[in-house]
Amino acid sequence: MGEQRKSLGEAYGETAYPLIGHTRRNVEVLLEAFRSADGSQMGDTYGKGAIIEEFQTRMAEVLGKESAVFFPSGTMAQQIALRIWCDDADLKRVAYHPLCHLEIHEEDGLKELHHIEPILLGDQERLITLEDVQRLDRDIACLLLELPQREIGGQLPDYAELEAISAYCRSQGIKLHLDGARLFEITPYYQKTAAEICALFDSVYVSFYKGIGGIAGAILAGGTDFTAKSKVWKRRHGGDLVSLYPYIISSDYYYAERIGSMGRYYEEAKELAAMFGQCRGVKTKPAVPVSNMFHVHFEMDKEQLEPILIDVYRATGVGLVAYLNEAGEDQCYSEVNVGERYGKTPKESIHEAFRMLNEKLQEAAGI
Amino acid sequence: MGEQRKSLGEAYGETAYPLIGHTRRNVEVLLEAFRSADGSQMGDTYGKGAIIEEFQTRMAEVLGKESAVFFPSGTMAQQIALRIWCDDADLKRVAYHPLCHLEIHEEDGLKELHHIEPILLGDQERLITLEDVQRLDRDIACLLLELPQREIGGQLPDYAELEAISAYCRSQGIKLHLDGARLFEITPYYQKTAAEICALFDSVYVSFYKGIGGIAGAILAGGTDFTAKSKVWKRRHGGDLVSLYPYIISSDYYYAERIGSMGRYYEEAKELAAMFGQCRGVKTKPAVPVSNMFHVHFEMDKEQLEPILIDVYRATGVGLVAYLNEAGEDQCYSEVNVGERYGKTPKESIHEAFRMLNEKLQEAAGI
Known part of the structure; x- marks a missing residue:
């Protein structure tokens, strides 16, 4: 076999x-992105420097959030997002789809490192619905929605349902986090900008090696208090690398190439x-x-x-x-x-x- | 000011x-390392592929260990090393120098993510001695030694004392981990190979952006059981990136350039x-x-x-x-x-x- x-x-x-x-996915992906790079440009240093800060600022604008932080991976960014919302609510429980990336692809990092209990919402054959959220019988700090829901082929709720889930979560004091690994890829179907979609969420993660096709890397965006906390956790996770610019320059390059x-x-x-x-x-x-x-x-x-x-x-x-x-x-x-x-x-x-x-x-x- | x-x-x-x-530390550091890179070479994918596996194998040989794993950062690698030794011993306590990187530069990741209690051994003005280790009045799973001890100017114990600490730890069932961020840099003083020094330790981390001068990246080495576990934790930490080759190729390049x-x-x-x-x-x-x-x-x-x-x-x-x-x-x-x-x-x-x-x-x- x-x-x-x-x-x-x-x-x-x-x-x-x-x-x-x-x-x-060969080394040419990097070589192409760096062909027009300026060798004299200074690299980032532990999250600081123009090269990382400018990209973060631009992505915060694209996503319509106050602030954004570049992460080496979505796995790291999303565990941290949920941890921050749990700590803020003093409640170590979240809800997400049974086939959520955190549940099936991360060796239980959320549980093993953050001791957060996830409620698997809905059914692994279909999307989470407003009714699923309304029927939750235990408090949660945060609901994570993945758009599109990758493991069932990349499905999306109607936009109206998404708005209703967002409104319901706000009314209940539940933070709503977007697993937007493929956020840019759904804007044509919804006929919405990334920022319009993100406005329904308190925090959002986007990936730069899916539809964008970079080498690796992710952005986590939200309010300034949220992203400030995320930087502390990024260091704790070992993600505050001395230099992330190989991923930032390639993300930036392929974003410009392919977002259109x-x-x-x-x-x-x-x-x-x-x-x-x-x-x-x-x-x-x-x-x-x-x-x-x-x-x-x-x-x-x-x-x-x-x-x-x-x-x-x-x-x-x-x-x-x-x-x-x-x-x-x-x-x-x-x-x-x-x-x-x-x-x-x-x-x-x-x-x-x-x-x-x-x-x-x-x-x-x-x- | x-x-x-x-x-x-x-x-x-x-x-x-x-x-x-x-x-x-500008973008030229990357451009130089990639000037002779082969664009058709496939990148690594989630820790797999010749580009990462060959480097890991070579570094395991250099360090005289069974196996080695490439990590994006030493922060991640070392927390994980200590976690593995603590889990193995079913004892969440370690000892290290008061100015250990984990204690002063990592936002308490070891405590916040792994709930490991560190005992600060000795005095922040001097090196850890054999006597400090012998006087420990509580059990520990692992002792971390940093060679050279960076925060006090890069000091080193006599090699005989190092050997004595190693022998003592073995006799007590205490795992000995080497923070070898600057391991290659101490081989001339000790007149020992990296592998000879590492033989005194159960696990070792080395950095590729200190004396080697790469962009970022680290190797964690030890027995095969240890490194297999470290890969699971690497994924949990969000460090099992889809591709780490920008750091691997540059580490490899500058290692060859500067190890001599x-x-x-x-x-x-x-x-x-x-x-x-x-x-x-x-x-x-x-x-x-x-x-x-x-x-x-x-x-x-x-x-x-x-x-x-x-x-x-x-x-x-x-x-x-x-x-x-x-x-x-x-x-x-x-x-x-x-x-x-x-x-x-x-x-x-x-x-x-x-x-x-x-x-x-x-x-x-x-x-």
Whole structure:
């Protein structure tokens, strides 16, 4: 199985046109960002210096918050955000989605380091609703919402529901934190600016290596009291590095390069999802994407599907997905996000790949 | 006072020959390290990939340990090391020097995040001795030793005492952790390899932006069980970044550039300390350096000394210290570390600067 999986990844890596994301995550990502950098510019030093402070100020403006702090990772930024709200409320309990990043990808840092108890709100198959929040039977200091909800394909609530959740939390004295790892990617669907969306939240984290495609790094934004506290916790976590400028300069560079393309990525994601959806036994979640990402589910065993995909990749030069995860009996899925690559791939090659994929899936189903 | 201080730093920054360290900490430090980098080389991904694994393997060999893990910061690496030893011993107590980095520079992360109680061992004016360790009246899971002890000028115990402390800790089941932020810098004095020194310790942290002069980053090394646990905690801390290669490539580059110069930096530090020590009312700590660093203490008020230094800098083009810290009445001090700059400065300029400094100090003292 390990070998099968490796060979799908290898076949994907060898295609002329891998469709996912922006580029290979190689050292060129850094070299490109620094090609026009000024060597005489001073680096940041323990969170201070023009290079970090100017970026933080600009991002605070973009997000419509008083202040912003650059972090090496979202994992660090978000645990700290929840810790601050818990300390402020003197209540070590928060609520978030069952498939929240903090719950499934962080080795329980929130519990092990901060001793915060999370309530898993709603159901792992769907979004958190206003009703879920209203039905909470225990006090919480903070509710974390992830927009879009990545682990269910990148789904979004209606904006009106989001506003209602925000209003309800405010009325109850519950702080609302935005896991906005992919915040910029949802602005086209909502037809709102990042700042408009963030206005519904007390604090927000955004990532610079998702839709922006930087190397690493995150911004945590909120009121000045909140961000001042976050800097103390950043040092405690070991995130107040002597210099973060390799991530800041690359974040800044790719933000400028790609922030204007979020609408295009979103339109292209819808186009690509429709092509997947027209294949036999293939569905996307959501059926129509609301950002640049979606999940693609195949009604077929991973072991059976991999050689089919490899054949398609080799015949057409188009890489459709980089890996497959098992999802119950005779089911598997992958995550797709659209960046620079999709638009640079000849449409006829993409169509040819999907025509061939569909043919092979029909064949395999005995149609 | 703020303005005075700023002007000393400015005057230092404007000299043709600032003597401290390697270079200005500007973006050129990154550009130089990446000038020969291969853009097609894949970056690391969440701690995996050749670029991080190969560096970790090489550093494990250098340090003579089974395994090594690259961390974004020493703050993160060391808290985690102590946490692992405390968990293993089921005892949340450690001991370290009163001026340990964890005690004075980390906003109490060890206490706030890990709830570990530190015993401050010995006296803040001197090194920890074997007797201090033997006199401990409470159990500890781990003793942290910092070599050299930076906050007292970079002092070192005799190697025999170090061996005795190590043997004692082993006999008592106390884990011994090395804060080796400046480990490479002490190998010339001890006339030992890094691995020989590390053999006395159960775990070790080394930094890549001190004597090595990289951008940021640290290695934590020890047994495979220890480092496996450290990776889990690294993720919890938010330090398992999607990509750390900007720090790894620069650490690797500057390690290769400078590891062979540690002996020279040490010899030059002794030379420079002697020149300070010959000035009126100036002493270094240690009197004779045992690494590339020392502290220089002035028997003069900071406010009075700054204009004197500024005059010397402007007249000779040599920057002796970058800042001054107050240290009680009519006393101030600064930290000096020798890197690439000292050796590239014309000796006659250095001598001229010290001649002028001494003259002005004598004048000020009415001699």
